[in-house]
Amino acid sequence: MAIDMPAADAPSASRPAAANPSSVTDLLVAAKTPVSDGVVTLTLARPDGGRLPDWAPGAHIDLVLPNGLTRQYSLCGDRWDARTYRIGVLREPAGRGGSAFVHEELETGDLAGLGGPRNNFRLAPAERYLFVAGGIGITPLLPMIVQAEMLGVEWRLLYGGRTRSSMAFLDELAPYGDKVTVCPEDEHGLLELDAWLPETPDGMKVYCCGPGPLLDAVERRCAAWPPGCLRTERFVAADQDMTSADTSFEVELRRSGRTLSVARDQSLLQALGDAGVPVLSSCRQGLCGTCETTVLDGVPDHRDSLLDETERAAGDCMFVCVSRSNSPRLVLDL
Known part of the structure; x- marks a missing residue:
C-alpha cells in the first residue's frame, strides 16, 4: 500500500526526518523493477549490506525521498530476507509528488531514508482467511498469503483491478492456482462481494486493502460481524461521522x-509541537500510525482510520495528529 498525501500535507510530511533524524536510516535503492502498467517495485538495502529490522506481514515503512517528501509503503517482499526490503509503488496521476518522484526520478543507486517498520495491520490467527485486494492494495496481502500458506491455513484471494495489465504480481500469484481469483474490472465488472462474504464469518477473518469505495462496500457487507473478523487498511483517511464540534x-x-x-482550532499534534514536545509524525491523517501515543487517563475522541471498535473502546492509545478528546482532560504518556 502507498499513501500519497494531499498538497496541504506535503510540507509537514517531510518533518519526521528533520525532527528526529536518529529515527531515519539511509537505504540504498538496489533495484527498481516495473511489475505492471503504472507499478514499480523498489528493492532497498543498507549501503553496507547489513541486516535490516525484522518485520511481519502487514508492516509498512516510511520512505524519506531525496526531494524531502515522506511516504508510507507496505513491505511486500520476503520477510525472511534480512538484508532487503521490497515495496510496490503505484504511479498516481492525481498524486502530489511522491509516486511521481519514485517513478520518474528515483534511480538504482540513489539513497532514501527509512523510518519504521511499523505494523497496524497484523495478521491474527484464524481458521481460514479471505484476502480482498483492490489494485495496489495487493502489496500488504502478499506476505500474509505466504504466511497462511506456510502455516497450512485455508485461504482465498479475491483480487480486483482496472485491467489485467495494471494488476501487479500476477506472476507471483499464479502458482497458487484456484486459491486466487483475478477479476479485472474491464473483463468482469466490480467485485461480487455478496458471493464472497457470508452472513456470518464462521471462523474466517477477512483482510482487505484497496481504494475507499471497495473498503466502504466490504465494511457495509460485514457490519453485523463480530469485532475483529474484518481488518482493513486504507490509502486515504475515511470520512468521519463527527457527532460533536471541536x-x-x-x-x-x-x-x-x-x-x-x-x-x-488546533490539533493535539500542533499543540505538542508548539510546546516543544517532540512526537514523530508523518501522514497527519490518522493513517500511518507514526504518532501513536499511550493514553493514561481521559476519553480520546478517535478520528483515525486505524483502530477498530474494540481498540477504540479500550481508550489506551490514540493518534495525536487527528484525534482529540471527549473529556475535558487527557493524560498522555509523554
Missing part, C-alpha cells in the same frame, strides 16, 4: 510534568 481541552504530559491547553 472543543478546547487540556492535556497532561505525565512524564514531562506539564499541562497544555489545546485550542478548538
Whole structure:
C-alpha cells in the first residue's frame, strides 16, 4: 500500500526526518523493477549490506525521498530476507509528488531514508482467511498469503483491478492456482462481494486493502460481524461521522510534568509541537500510525482510520495528529 498525501500535507510530511533524524536510516535503492502498467517495485538495502529490522506481514515503512517528501509503503517482499526490503509503488496521476518522484526520478543507486517498520495491520490467527485486494492494495496481502500458506491455513484471494495489465504480481500469484481469483474490472465488472462474504464469518477473518469505495462496500457487507473478523487498511483517511464540534481541552504530559491547553482550532499534534514536545509524525491523517501515543487517563475522541471498535473502546492509545478528546482532560504518556 502507498499513501500519497494531499498538497496541504506535503510540507509537514517531510518533518519526521528533520525532527528526529536518529529515527531515519539511509537505504540504498538496489533495484527498481516495473511489475505492471503504472507499478514499480523498489528493492532497498543498507549501503553496507547489513541486516535490516525484522518485520511481519502487514508492516509498512516510511520512505524519506531525496526531494524531502515522506511516504508510507507496505513491505511486500520476503520477510525472511534480512538484508532487503521490497515495496510496490503505484504511479498516481492525481498524486502530489511522491509516486511521481519514485517513478520518474528515483534511480538504482540513489539513497532514501527509512523510518519504521511499523505494523497496524497484523495478521491474527484464524481458521481460514479471505484476502480482498483492490489494485495496489495487493502489496500488504502478499506476505500474509505466504504466511497462511506456510502455516497450512485455508485461504482465498479475491483480487480486483482496472485491467489485467495494471494488476501487479500476477506472476507471483499464479502458482497458487484456484486459491486466487483475478477479476479485472474491464473483463468482469466490480467485485461480487455478496458471493464472497457470508452472513456470518464462521471462523474466517477477512483482510482487505484497496481504494475507499471497495473498503466502504466490504465494511457495509460485514457490519453485523463480530469485532475483529474484518481488518482493513486504507490509502486515504475515511470520512468521519463527527457527532460533536471541536472543543478546547487540556492535556497532561505525565512524564514531562506539564499541562497544555489545546485550542478548538488546533490539533493535539500542533499543540505538542508548539510546546516543544517532540512526537514523530508523518501522514497527519490518522493513517500511518507514526504518532501513536499511550493514553493514561481521559476519553480520546478517535478520528483515525486505524483502530477498530474494540481498540477504540479500550481508550489506551490514540493518534495525536487527528484525534482529540471527549473529556475535558487527557493524560498522555509523554
